[in-house]
Amino acid sequence: MAKASQAVGLAGLWSRSGALGPVGASLAGGLGIGVVLVLASWLAFRGVAEDPGERVTVAIPPGTAAALEEGTEDAVTASVRVSEGDTLVVVNMDSVPHQIGISTLAPGAALEVPITSGDAGSHHSSFNPGGTFTIEVENGSALPWMALGSVLVGLPLGLVIAAVWIVARRLEDAP
Numbered sequence: 001m002a003k004a005s006q007a008v009g010l011a012g013l014w015s016r017s018g019a020l021g022p023v024g025a026s027l028a029g030g031l032g033i034g035v036v037l038v039l040a041s042w043l044a045f046r047g048v049a050e051d052p053g054e055r056v057t058v059a060i061p062p063g064t065a066a067a068l069e070e071g072t073e074d075a076v077t078a079s080v081r082v083s084e085g086d087t088l089v090v091v092n093m094d095s096v097p098h099q100i101g102i103s104t105l106a107p108g109a110a111l112e113v114p115i116t117s118g119d120a121g122s123h124h125s126s127f128n129p130g131g132t133f134t135i136e137v138e139n140g141s142a143l144p145w146m147a148l149g150s151v152l153v154g155l156p157l158g159l160v161i162a163a164v165w166i167v168a169r170r171l172e173d174a175p
Helices: 007-015 021-045 064-070 143-173
Strands: 054-059 079-083 087-092 098-100 103-105 110-114 122-126 134-139
Touching: 021 143, 054 079, 079 143, 103 110
Parallel strands: 054 087, 079 134
Antiparallel strands: 087 110, 098 103, 122 134
16 A cells, blocks of 8 residues: 655645745755855966966057147047956057056056955056046956756756655665
């Protein structure tokens, strides 16, 4: 004779009385464990294999100072968009020194700045008509990758937990 618990069927494993059933609880538990594992590994290994970022070069062309004195508006770009972790390289190819922020670039010199979120904003410059050079910094977010990792780890783990629970339940109910 079949026991009442066996008569419930697969639907009963998912939900009983509107509550999350054992299979649903196993999937939720697996996702929870996946989130914890991915977050712990991110905290433990962040910075170990960081992408060094790109080198973004802004060149101050020859004749920039003369063009600015003549009123030419298109000397050098007034802004640049970079990502956190990139390196901004400003190269002075003009025959006169130029200034960016607190740095003065001699003719032929280059300034390399590793970009952080604190570098965002307008900085004094002598190589464009407005007198400012704006750095826009995009923050790279690990959140989408962490969410994907949690799902890829958590769902299979939840399915294994559910399968073990179902098999254990059937063995328990076997005569």
